[in-house]
Amino acid sequence: MLALPLTMPQVDPSMGSLSFCVFAGEGKNVGCGSGSNRLRDVGTFCTISLDQEEVFRTKVYEKSLSPFYGEDFYFEIPRPFQCLSFHVYAKSVFQREQPVGKVSIRKDDLCKYSGKEHWFALQPVDPNSEVQGKVHLEMKLNELITDNGPVSPRLQVRIIECQGLPLISGQNCDSFATVTLIGPARSDQRKTKVKKKTSDPHFEETFYFEVSRSSSNAKKSHFQVEDEDIEKLEIKVELWNNGNLAQDVFLGETRVSLKVLRNDVVHKAWYLLQPRGNGTKPKPDDLGSLRLNVTYTEDNVLPSSCYFPLRNLLLKSPDVQPISASAAHILGDVCRDRSEASLPVVRLLLHHNRLLPFLTSIAALELDNTQEANTIFRGNSLATRCIDDMMKMVGRNYLTVTLKPVLDEICESNKTCEIDPVKLKEGDNVEVNKENLQVYVQKVFSSITQSSASCPPLMCDVFRALRQLASDRFPGDPHVQYSAVSSFVFLRFFAVAVLSPHTFQLRPHHPDPDVSRTLTLISKTIQTLGSWSSLSKSKLHSTTLERESFNTADTESTPVRYEVKTVCLSACLSVCREVHKRAQGKKRLGKKNFKKRWLRVTNRELSYHKHKGKDALCVIPVKNILGVEKLDENTFNRKNMFQVLLSERPLYVQAGNCVEASEWIEVLSQVSRCNPGRLSNFHPSAYVTGMWLCCKETTENLPGCRPCTTSTLANIQPEIDCDRETERIFSLFSASLPRLQKMEDACASMSVYLGQQKEQEEYSAFIIQDPKETFRTIKEIREVLEELKAHRVKLSDELFVLPLFVCVSENPIVGKTS
Numbered sequence: 001m002l003a004l005p006l007t008m009p010q011v012d013p014s015m016g017s018l019s020f021c022v023f024a025g026e027g028k029n030v031g032c033g034s035g036s037n038r039l040r041d042v043g044t045f046c047t048i049s050l051d052q053e054e055v056f057r058t059k060v061y062e063k064s065l066s067p068f069y070g071e072d073f074y075f076e077i078p079r080p081f082q083c084l085s086f087h088v089y090a091k092s093v094f095q096r097e098q099p100v101g102k103v104s105i106r107k108d109d110l111c112k113y114s115g116k117e118h119w120f121a122l123q124p125v126d127p128n129s130e131v132q133g134k135v136h137l138e139m140k141l142n143e144l145i146t147d148n149g150p151v152s153p154r155l156q157v158r159i160i161e162c163q164g165l166p167l168i169s170g171q172n173c174d175s176f177a178t179v180t181l182i183g184p185a186r187s188d189q190r191k192t193k194v195k196k197k198t199s200d201p202h203f204e205e206t207f208y209f210e211v212s213r214s215s216s217n218a219k220k221s222h223f224q225v226e227d228e229d230i231e232k233l234e235i236k237v238e239l240w241n242n243g244n245l246a247q248d249v250f251l252g253e254t255r256v257s258l259k260v261l262r263n264d265v266v267h268k269a270w271y272l273l274q275p276r277g278n279g280t281k282p283k284p285d286d287l288g289s290l291r292l293n294v295t296y297t298e299d300n301v302l303p304s305s306c307y308f309p310l311r312n313l314l315l316k317s318p319d320v321q322p323i324s325a326s327a328a329h330i331l332g333d334v335c336r337d338r339s340e341a342s343l344p345v346v347r348l349l350l351h352h353n354r355l356l357p358f359l360t361s362i363a364a365l366e367l368d369n370t371q372e373a374n375t376i377f378r379g380n381s382l383a384t385r386c387i388d389d390m391m392k393m394v395g396r397n398y399l400t401v402t403l404k405p406v407l408d409e410i411c412e413s414n415k416t417c418e419i420d421p422v423k424l425k426e427g428d429n430v431e432v433n434k435e436n437l438q439v440y441v442q443k444v445f446s447s448i449t450q451s452s453a454s455c456p457p458l459m460c461d462v463f464r465a466l467r468q469l470a471s472d473r474f475p476g477d478p479h480v481q482y483s484a485v486s487s488f489v490f491l492r493f494f495a496v497a498v499l500s501p502h503t504f505q506l507r508p509h510h511p512d513p514d515v516s517r518t519l520t521l522i523s524k525t526i527q528t529l530g531s532w533s534s535l536s537k538s539k540l541h542s543t544t545l546e547r548e549s550f551n552t553a554d555t556e557s558t559p560v561r562y563e564v565k566t567v568c569l570s571a572c573l574s575v576c577r578e579v580h581k582r583a584q585g586k587k588r589l590g591k592k593n594f595k596k597r598w599l600r601v602t603n604r605e606l607s608y609h610k611h612k613g614k615d616a617l618c619v620i621p622v623k624n625i626l627g628v629e630k631l632d633e634n635t636f637n638r639k640n641m642f643q644v645l646l647s648e649r650p651l652y653v654q655a656g657n658c659v660e661a662s663e664w665i666e667v668l669s670q671v672s673r674c675n676p677g678r679l680s681n682f683h684p685s686a687y688v689t690g691m692w693l694c695c696k697e698t699t700e701n702l703p704g705c706r707p708c709t710t711s712t713l714a715n716i717q718p719e720i721d722c723d724r725e726t727e728r729i730f731s732l733f734s735a736s737l738p739r740l741q742k743m744e745d746a747c748a749s750m751s752v753y754l755g756q757q758k759e760q761e762e763y764s765a766f767i768i769q770d771p772k773e774t775f776r777t778i779k780e781i782r783e784v785l786e787e788l789k790a791h792r793v794k795l796s797d798e799l800f801v802l803p804l805f806v807c808v809s810e811n812p813i814v815g816k817t818s
Contacts, residue, residue, distance in 0.1 A: 027067045030088055030100060030122070030288035042092040044100065046290070048073060049085040051132040052166040055659040059509040060091055065288070070510040072503055078662045080164065082107055082132055082272070086290060088122060099125040101287035110296040122287035131252030131273045133164040133199075135177070135237055138268040141211070141261055155181065155209040155258070157235055159192060165199045165239065165251055172197045172637055173241040175251065180236045181209040194242045197637030233258045239273060250276060299727045306791040307726040309784040313777075314348060314729065318357035323365055325773035327781055328358060332382035333766050334739040335732055342385040344725040344732070350393065351720040356458065359386055360465045365767070367473040373480040376470060377487040384492070387462060391493050394456045396504065399497050402451040404506050406443045407498070410518065411511055415440075417518040440518070441525045448494055448526075463489065490530020499523040594636075599653065599664075603671050606644065620646065625672035627679045627708050628665050635685045635693055644668060645679055652686065669709075682708050730788055733781060740778060743768070747775035 030044055043060040044067050055075065061067035084107070088100040101122025105113065138158040159177055166173065174196050180189040188209055195201035211230055235258070239251035252273025260267045317326035324333075328345045335341040349355040362383040370376055377384055417437040418424055424433075463485045470484035498519055501507040511519060597617070598609040606625070607616040627645035631652060635641065640661040644651040655661035672678070681704030685694035692698075695705040733740065743766050750771040768774050 027065075027069070027088060028119070028289045028291070030065055030067065030290075042090050044088055044090050045069075047087045047089065049087065050077065050079075050081040050658070051083055051085075051164070052130055053657050055657045068513075072510075075659050076662065078658045082164075084110065084294070086120075086292065087125065088288075088290065101125060103290050103292065105294070110294065113292075113294055114296045115293075117291060117293045119289045119291050121289050124287065126275075130166070131250075131275050132166050133162055133239070133252060134270050134272050135162045135239065135254060136160040136268075136270050137235075137237065137254075137256065138266065139235065139256070139258075139261060140266040142208075153211045153230075155211050155233075155235075156206060157181075157209065158206040159203045159237065161200065161202045161204070162239060163200045165201070167199065167639065168241050168249060172199050172633075172639060173249075173251065174244075175201045176240055176242055177203060178238045178240065179207050180238075181233060182236055183233045198634075199639065231257070231259050231262070237271075299724050299731070301721075301723050301727050302788075302791055302795060304723050306788060307723055307730075309787055310730060311348070311722065311726045313780055313784055314345070314726070315352055315354055318349070318354050318361060320773070320777070322769040322773070323358075323361035324767045324769045325777050327777055329362065329382065329767070330740075330743065330774070330777060330781065331729060331732060331736075332385075334736040334743060336736075336739075338380065338382055338385045341729075341732055342382065343389050344728040346386050346389040346393065347720045348722055348725045348729070350390070350458075351722055351725075355390065356461050356465070359383070359390065359462055360469070362386065363466060364469050367469055370473070373470075373474045373477045373483070376480060376484055377466075384488075387488055388492055390462065391459060391488065392504075394458050395493065398451070398454055398456055398459070399494075399504050399506060401454045402447050403444070403494070403497055403501070406440075406447050407501050407506050407519075409443070410440055410522075411501075411507060411515050414515060415518075416514065417521055419521070423517075437518075437521055437525075440522055441529075444494075444498060444522055444526060445529060448490075459489075486530040491527050495523045495527045495530070498526060594638075594654065601667060601671065606668070620644070620651070622671050623675055625668065625675055626677060627682055628668040628672065629682050629684070629709060630661075630665065632685045632694065643682075645682055650686075679704065679708055682706060730785065733785055734789075740781070742766075744775060744778045747771040747778065751775065 027044065027046075043062045044064070045060045046058045046069055047054050048056040056073045058069045058071050061069060084105045086103040088102070089097045090100050091097050102125050103120040103122060136159075138160060140156050142154045142156055157179055159179060162175065162177070165175055174194050175198070176194045177192045178189055179192075180187060190207040192203045192205045195203065211233070235256045236253060237256075238253040241249040241251055243249060253276060254271040254274055256271065313327045317323070317328035320326035323329055328349070331345065332338050332341045345358075346355060349358050363377075366377070366379075366381050366383040415436045416425075416428060417433050417440065418428060419430060419434050419437060421430070424430065466484040466488070467481040470480045474480045497504045497506060501519070502510050510516075598612045598614070600607050600609065600616075601622075604622055606620040606622060608618055609616050624646055625644055626647065629643055629645065631641035631643045633639055633641065636652070638654050640655045640658055642653055642655065642661055642665050644653065653664070655664055683692050683694050683704045684706050685692060687693075687700050690698055692700075692702070692705070695702075697705070746766055747768060748771075750768060
């Protein structure tokens with residue numbers, strides 16, 4: 001199977017946005033086909049990798065052939081990739097990690113599995129099949145005039161460069177290439193020079209091969225081209241990592257038939273590297289299977305100016321009367337899954353400070369359609385979904401401050417709290433378990449009721465508006481103002497975080513079954529304590545917990561705490577990971593300047609330690625940070641580097657992988673955004689050997705040569721890419737055009753026939769208060785969608801002007817652009 005070149009558009013990767021939401025579920029019969037039961041006595045864990053770069057791993061699950069990992073991972077993809085891989089490893093106390101099997105999904109196949117659970121059979125882990133990257137080749141036939149006069153063709157092969165080669169032991173590889181001309185009875189090989197410490201080596205080397213060879217059994221000095229049958233020849237290019245004294249490591253290969261020169265004088269193309277032996281796989285043993293749920297989102301984002309009309313239409317939504325005729329509300333109506341529609345709308349309005357009036361309007365609309373006070377905000381409506389998303393976005397650090405300390409105590413103490421007689425284990429004491437549960441519930445509830453000073457201002461404003469709206473809708477019920485708030489803050493916020501702390505980054509892993517059961521009991525109790533309808537039917541009216549519950553609702557919906565709004569930037573923020581740090585002040589390059597350190601950041605200080613738990617070797621106050629930026633890979637020939645800009649000299653740090661580097665930059669930028677004196681320009685490289693490597697200036701204290709990354713204020717919300725959110729909304733509208741047409745037909749029907757309307761099933765899902773205004777908005781939506789489609793077609797035509805050639809295997813798959 002030879003590689004075939006395919007045309008793909010040349011696209012700037014910065015124009016695309018990619019993200020994963022991965023649920024690593026469970027394994028089944030893991031490693032049972034190896035002929036032994038060794039995995040019954042050791043633990044297993046699962047890793048997630050982009051190509052060959054590990055970005056996450058689960059906890060170790062002890063002594064089971066069918067481990068339940070049950071962990072969720074969400075991450076933005078900061079670089080191009082070819083394959084998403086899951087490796088299962090076995091690990092015991094005294095042994096190294098041993099690979100059991102893997103699941104690899106190519107980027108082009110992710111759409112087949114996105115959003116659904118699948119069982120994947122584990123495949124053997126073969127080092128020669130773990131390849132990534134691509135190589136750029138140029139080939140042509142030259143005519144060679146020999147001394148004897150006849151003309152003989154000579155093949156010229158130029159290996160230009162490679163991109164995306166894997167890391168070796170976490171570092172850039174020392175790569176070289178071999179170029180071999182292979183025929184039925186010949187194999188001529190050439191070798192390039194070694195390119196040190198780079199995953200994107202530029203070789204720019206040319207090799208020559210005589211296509212017609214001398215024959216010792218013939219009187220002619222050379223064969224004719226037809227005699228050697230040029231179409232049976234092929235070029236094989238292999239990439240290797242130079243092992244010096246150790247064995248060289250295979251990085252991938254590609255094979256190109258000389259048939260490509262049949263019609264082309266010069267053939268120049270990119271080829272994806274393939275596994276050794278053209279990907280032929282031995283028949284695998286039964287290594288078990290892995291249950292996964294992967295959600296893959298890819299947005300091709302256009303220039304910002306293309307989104308102005310659609311974005312402005314959405315930003316007008318809070319001012320539209322009635323709110324049901326607004327573009328944002330119509331999107332929620334026509335999308336079958338409101339959760340897909342609510343999040344980009346919330347992000348966009350939040351960024352432009354338009355979220356509060358929109359939430360107030362849609363909450364008022366829902367209350368108008370609510371007949372009984374005890375069912376207030378209990379459905380899965382657009383209002384409840386948007387308020388849910390708002391709380392999860394702006395309240396993440398609030399949860400960390402409020403719940404993380406007590407949840408850490410519960411998970412680490414691991415006391416039994418089971419009170420169901422059916423589920424009791426042998427030796428359990430119901431009274432002791434009940435006492436444990438009461439203690440835990442009291443600690444969680446006290447943490448919640450004492451947290452009002454840390455509640456983000458936007459949540460307070462929304463809760464205050466909900467109280468007022470509920471009181472106006474049900475003036476005869478004095479308690480409805482509390483249930484309107486508690487239905488969100490307890491039932492949809494705190495109780496959910498207690499039930500699944502790993503989902504909110506309150507715990508690093510999914511809790512084990514016993515702890516998970518304890519958290520379930522605590523969560524149900526919190527829901528009951530926070531529900532006024534449940535309390536009103538019980539004898540808890542005079543209890544301390546009840547008074548605390550509604551005191552919390554009062555304080556969290558009162559707008560008197562703006563002076564403490566910076567507290568919500570996580571007073572307990574603490575991020576710790578192992579990194580490589582370069583010694584500050586060193587003016588020369590060298591491996592010894594990099595040391596492995598434990599890096600820790602809180603909202604007050606950045607510190608690094610020799611090991612976890614050891615005293616700090618250096619403490620940098622967060623207020624001294626003047627910026628956080630990426631560092632060019634070529635500076636130290638290391639990937640995933642970033643720099644913390646300080647007044648004296650920058651701190652250079654190498655993260656464990658690309659996802660961690662992106663997270664470090666985001667966290668450090670968040671905690672330092674409000675610092676005075678932040679730099680407006682920076683140097684993307686380092687000052688070594690007497691000059692800045694980026695701009696070649698020799699003055700060390702010279703201002704930077706590149707503008708710093710712009711960012712919004714720290715205490716507003718996390719960074720939001722408005723263009724990406726608008727692109728998501730465009731995609732949702734485009735996918736919902738049939739339902740948008742039905743809604744338009746319903747408006748037309750209601751406007752023409754003023755009498756009693758027949759309730760049609762396809763129209764009942766829409767909320768149409770003013771048919772004419774809704775019809776007008778739908779027309780505007782159609783116009784901006786058509787305009788945006790025209791921009792996309794125009795840009796697509798421009799992208800195909802300069803094609804790239806990408807090689808795939810015998811069954812060609814054209815990758816999506818990003």
